[in-house]
Amino acid sequence: IKRVTTHQLQEMKNRGEKISMLTAYDYSMARILDQAGIDVLLVGDSASNVMAGNETTLPITLDQMIYHAQGVVRAISRSFVVVDLPFGSYQGNSRLALESAIRIMKESGAHSVKLEGGAEIKESVLRVLSAGVPVMGHLGLTPQSIYKFGTYTVRAKEEEEANKLIEDAKILEECGCFAIVVEKIPSALAKRVAESVSIPIIGIGAGSDVDGQVLVVHDMLGITQEFQPRFLRQYANLSKIMLEATENYIRDVKAQDFPNKKESY
Numbered sequence: 001i002k003r004v005t006t007h008q009l010q011e012m013k014n015r016g017e018k019i020s021m022l023t024a025y026d027y028s029m030a031r032i033l034d035q036a037g038i039d040v041l042l043v044g045d046s047a048s049n050v051m052a053g054n055e056t057t058l059p060i061t062l063d064q065m066i067y068h069a070q071g072v073v074r075a076i077s078r079s080f081v082v083v084d085l086p087f088g089s090y091q092g093n094s095r096l097a098l099e100s101a102i103r104i105m106k107e108s109g110a111h112s113v114k115l116e117g118g119a120e121i122k123e124s125v126l127r128v129l130s131a132g133v134p135v136m137g138h139l140g141l142t143p144q145s146i147y148k149f150g151t152y153t154v155r156a157k158e159e160e161e162a163n164k165l166i167e168d169a170k171i172l173e174e175c176g177c178f179a180i181v182v183e184k185i186p187s188a189l190a191k192r193v194a195e196s197v198s199i200p201i202i203g204i205g206a207g208s209d210v211d212g213q214v215l216v217v218h219d220m221l222g223i224t225q226e227f228q229p230r231f232l233r234q235y236a237n238l239s240k241i242m243l244e245a246t247e248n249y250i251r252d253v254k255a256q257d258f259p260n261k262k263e264s265y
């Protein structure tokens with residue numbers, strides 16, 4: 001099987017083939033997504049929310065991100081693996097950013113890292129890239145800055161923030177980033193971004209006029225129950241299936257129906 005590369009992702013944009021991307025945090029899930037043919041797997045710091053139950057992405061550590069990435073990398077045979085640099089592992093210190101990125105690459109075997117922000121993290125982006133580590137950008141709603149924004153509502157509705165976002169996208173492209181995630185921005189702005197730079201723009205809550213889509217896999221599969229934003233399409237209701245299976249198991253154990261003779265040694 002041919003592995004996905006940054007070069008192929010660029011070619012997909014050039015010929016108008018949309019890029020498919022999902023998050024993954026563990027071996028078993030990543031194996032299924034890779035088998036299905038997903039182009040990019042993101043070991044997102046959303047693991048802080050969906051795997052650890054934290055309210056924000058801020059508490060997750062670099063060691064924890066590496067642990068998640070290791071499982072994902074062991075599972076894949078085709079997908080391109082991106083790992084989020086967590087909060088506190090790159091902002092305002094390009095040397096720290098490089099050390100964090102190198103730890104992820106060495107200890108997990110992942111293929112690239114993602115950093116949140118534009119102009120303000122330019123030095124960190126450049127330094128990581130200088131080591132030969134591909135960097136994905138992330139603009140718009142950047143959850144590591146949630147206490148600056150105050151809410152998880154749509155970003156860049158005003159002209160000033162929209163223009164800064166376009167400028168940031170151009171800066172990240174100039175630095176040499178291979179792609180950028182744009183999160184929760186108006187679709188008209190996302191379209192402008194995708195037209196303003198030549199690298200792939202991958203959207204979440206950013207409409208259809210971008211070069212690819214990403215969702216948190218637990219949301220997409222309906223394992224998460226509480227989180228139902230407008231941009232989410234649920235492709236399965238796994239929480240229902242898992243709940244019923246678990247209830248059936250409990251019932252069978254209580255009724256001494258499980259295990260039966262065939263299931264015993």
Ligand code: KIV
Binds near residue numbers: 043214
């Ligand atoms: O951590 C994450 O899941 C992300 C995606 C939403 C892009 O960064």
Ligand code: NA
Binds near residue numbers: 046
């Ligand atoms: Na993230």
